[in-house]
Amino acid sequence: MPPGLSTRAIHHGESFAKETGTVMPPIFPSATFRHGNQEGFDYTRSGNPNFRLLESVLSSLENSEFSTVFASGVSAITAIISSLKAGDLVLCEDNLYGCTVRLFEKVFRNFGLRISWVDFTNQNNFNLIKEQTPSIIWLESPTNPLLKILDIKAICEVANSCNVPVVVDNTFATPFVQRPLDLGATLSLTSTTKYINGHSDALGGVVCTNDPEWNQRMIFAQKGLGLHPSPFDCWLITRGVKTLPLRLERQIKNATAIADQLALHPLVNWVRYPFRQDHPQHDIALKQMECGGAIITASIKASQSKTFLMCKNLKYFTMAESLGGVESLVCHPATMTHASVDESTKQRLGINESLVRFSVGCEDLVDLSADLNNALELVQ
Numbered sequence: 001m002p003p004g005l006s007t008r009a010i011h012h013g014e015s016f017a018k019e020t021g022t023v024m025p026p027i028f029p030s031a032t033f034r035h036g037n038q039e040g041f042d043y044t045r046s047g048n049p050n051f052r053l054l055e056s057v058l059s060s061l062e063n064s065e066f067s068t069v070f071a072s073g074v075s076a077i078t079a080i081i082s083s084l085k086a087g088d089l090v091l092c093e094d095n096l097y098g099c100t101v102r103l104f105e106k107v108f109r110n111f112g113l114r115i116s117w118v119d120f121t122n123q124n125n126f127n128l129i130k131e132q133t134p135s136i137i138w139l140e141s142p143t144n145p146l147l148k149i150l151d152i153k154a155i156c157e158v159a160n161s162c163n164v165p166v167v168v169d170n171t172f173a174t175p176f177v178q179r180p181l182d183l184g185a186t187l188s189l190t191s192t193t194k195y196i197n198g199h200s201d202a203l204g205g206v207v208c209t210n211d212p213e214w215n216q217r218m219i220f221a222q223k224g225l226g227l228h229p230s231p232f233d234c235w236l237i238t239r240g241v242k243t244l245p246l247r248l249e250r251q252i253k254n255a256t257a258i259a260d261q262l263a264l265h266p267l268v269n270w271v272r273y274p275f276r277q278d279h280p281q282h283d284i285a286l287k288q289m290e291c292g293g294a295i296i297t298a299s300i301k302a303s304q305s306k307t308f309l310m311c312k313n314l315k316y317f318t319m320a321e322s323l324g325g326v327e328s329l330v331c332h333p334a335t336m337t338h339a340s341v342d343e344s345t346k347q348r349l350g351i352n353e354s355l356v357r358f359s360v361g362c363e364d365l366v367d368l369s370a371d372l373n374n375a376l377e378l379v380q
């Protein structure tokens with residue numbers, strides 16, 4: 001039997017310093033390597049022992065043959081999107097991470113890429129894949145911040161029948177919860193800044209694939225576009241990922257309880273959590289995710305100023321961008337992560353003044369729970 005996910009997260013094999021017996025791999029800050037070395041290293045922009053260690057552990061977790069690490073999640077997105085050419089169509093789920101939307105609309109549209117947005121929770125829209133023959137399909141599930149769940153397998157079946165590659169941004173789920181390549185995706189992308197590293201002290205991104213051609217494109221993008229990470233950040237992320245399953249187990253336990261607590265609170269309009277029965281795509285979540293993750297989105301019965309006050313009143317949920325660290329965070333997507341998305345799109349999607357997103361951390365549940373009740377009470 002192959003080793004389990006926790007074992008694979010901890011034991012990545014190679015250390016590139018075998019003769020020392022070191023348990024933790026060293027950091028290789030060297031910018032360049034002697035020509036003709038045994039491992040084939042050349043110049044750090046195109047590869048480094050710390051990149052390779054992280055790539056091997058992430059490949060193992062995502063069940064992928066290949067992975068390429070980048071300086072950030074946005075660098076990983078850039079690597080994929082810049083492999084396309086002017087005139088190509090990108091068919092996107094209409095609720096993507098704000099910086100993905102900004103990169104596509106404000107940068108790559110200027111280079112002649114065509115971008116169209118659809119609601120992939122509506123199965124009728126799967127027909128658009130056949131009608132529009134896009135060059136690539138861009139998905140996120142759960143989506144940021146609305147936690148929509150897309151049927152990755154069903155979408156990939158249609159796309160694969162037309163030879164259209166599908167990218168899934170797996171940042172919110174992580175391979176602990178869902179493995180997009182197993183569901184038929186061509187590319188699985190993750191901002192390793194979030195859960196994979198888990199300690200909010202390094203930025204990184206990765207693209208995993210089983211397709212040798214896409215792998216070559218990613219290797220090219222890493223060196224050709226200068227999207228490589230730093231060896232030190234890779235080392236930190238390789239260290240962080242060891243506790244991914246352990247952290248997520250606690251975070252998911254906390255999030256499940258907090259979602260239920262919020263749903264019962266009189267000041268809360270509604271709560272979105274993939275494994276709650278009232279989630280609109282609960283059935284799909286149960287089918288493709290092993291658990292509900294640790295992000296909760298809620299609509300507060302309050303104006304923007306009061307919603308802000310609630311966020312600021314929290315003691316253990318720091319109001320900040322980002323997610324997935326051991327510490328709890330709260331964010332107001334309309335003015336923070338999705339500030340760059342235009343107003344009409346935000347209104348159409350429901351990213352409004354009373355929407356808040358919680359990234360539930362590893363603290364003691366009683367403390368998080370009391371903190372939330374207290375902050376909500378103060379705005380009543």
Ligand SMILES: *Cc1c(COP(=O)(O)O)cnc(C)c1O
Nearest residue numbers: 072073074097144171191193204
């Ligand atoms: C944060 C995030 C990114 C971007 O990652 P960075 O590491 O911040 O560049 C991409 N996708 C999703 C879903 C994210 O949450």
